[in-house]
Amino acid sequence: MGKILRVDLDTRRVSTEELSDTVVEKYIGGNGLGTKILYEETTNMTEPLGPDNLLIIAVGPVTGTRAFNSDRFDAVTMSPLTGIYAESNAGGYWGGVFKKCGYDALVICGKSAEPVYLSITDKRVEIKNAKSLWGKETFEATEILREMEGKTCRAAVIGPAGEALVRFASVITDGMHGRTLGRCGFGAVMGSKNLKAVVVNGNRPTEIADEEKMASTLKKLGPLMRDQPTALRIGGTSGGVEGSESIGNLPIKNWNQGSWPEGAKKITGMTMVEEALVKRYHCGQCVINCGRVVRAEGGPYEGQEMAGPEYETMGLLGSNCMIDHLRTVLKANELCNRYGLDTISTGSVIGFAMEAFERGLISSQDLDGIELTWGNGPALLKVIDRIARREGFCRVLGEGVRKAAEQIGGNACEFAVEVKGLEPPAHDGRARFTVALGLATANRGACHLGAFTHDFEEGLVIEDLGTPGLPKRFTTEGKAENVFMMQNLMCMFDSLSCCKFGLYGGLTVNPLIDFLNAATGWDLDHTAFFETGERIFNLKRLFNVRVGVSRKDDTLPLRMLTHRRGGGTNELPPLNIMLSEYYQCRGWNEFGIPTRERIRKLGLDNYIPY
């Protein structure tokens, strides 16, 4: 059905293998396929930053077709930040162009003796010298690669942070206006392999099994996709900052403060639109257009054009650090993208460090004279710079919140906000109970995208999900089943490599099945679709069980479990009750281990590590 491209950076061997229909039927593509390969070809002894770790990038059966929101790509590895399963996906155009090179997945192993980049086209694959690119920031490296490889190429690039092995280093596609593999430290994995970039340039048409079905699904869905997600189109994801603050969802002062309406108003995407918007942009095959290009006017960053921060970035680099100066957040976002740093983990670890500074656990002496006080914009920017270069004490911050807290000592672990070693996005489990359960059980650590329930609890309803809507936030009723179903659905989004924001425009279960059937010629139904999602979710869990994950890890930060912060919510999530119900839905035992019976039912017999 498709092809897997393999590159061994130790031996510089490049090979391809056929992707069997059976594998695609069971794991689809994207992170389903990636997880299968990762499980089979790594062990619990694999070092995330060692040559044996794999970097797997995969796209789905609908990537490269006309299906809406279908040009994303997914990456899978063992995370240097958490030591467990890692996944990340990005929009932009890289995924669609990679597919048009003729491949469905790229598996990279080994470590090059010197800096290299991969050049992949629809005619050849080459490992090229990247000595002249090493040390360059992502935007500059991307421009140089475009000069060398042609203007139509698309590049996924690491910056100085990835080269320096900062554990939450990211991978930036397409430079300044691009999209990012942000979470879990994929940039560090590339850095550990001496791999600066993966450049793709292809133009092969993607075959469709049933053009008529594709056309009719596009026709039916088109008006909804163009008209419905207006809030996302107008304000971008960061347009939701004020609404989020009002219900107690926004991280404020290292997740400690309940309300901050005056600050939220200054950094919301709507203010950004009024004060700084240059234009909107979109990923391949998307009609929603949630991307933003902004220009800083006035102040020290006068005239600079840059990508507009997403909601998560506003939350973590803004309110979590009490920064209410919009242009400082714009600049902080830009610096993270230039250096190749995940904005969520960066804002989290700096908010954590600000609290440690306030409590006297670290001092300006540790920080070469920087007064890391709440709301101090210049200090924020200096610390970002030092984290990216692993300078001085900021080297510790570049290890992530969990490891930084362990090294700082004292009571730092009590205000370290992370789950399984991953810092949470800007969604608080105290504001919505499905979010609490989703953050606790996501396979990569604190992640809202693994269940993507935040707008669907006391809000939007996905009619064809097959479960009742959730009218109330602060009850446990129906929450476990909802998270179970949504996680399985999200595994399918990530295995088709489609954008989840499509849900706001009607790209729900049935249209997604229609796109998949049109691309493959299958006749998959609702039941088989969800069973496939469940299989993929369980395989990720089995990977984590193999490295020691169990119920003890399916938890929330102490602050989210015990601190009533007031403002939009004064609730605490009853996690243990929901967790037990959730394990029952999943057919796992009380310790969070999938039962053999359920695993066999899902056809995963070969992957039981116990």
Ligand code: SF4
């Ligand atoms: S909704 Fe936004 S992130 Fe998703 S595909 Fe469209 S532009 Fe990209």
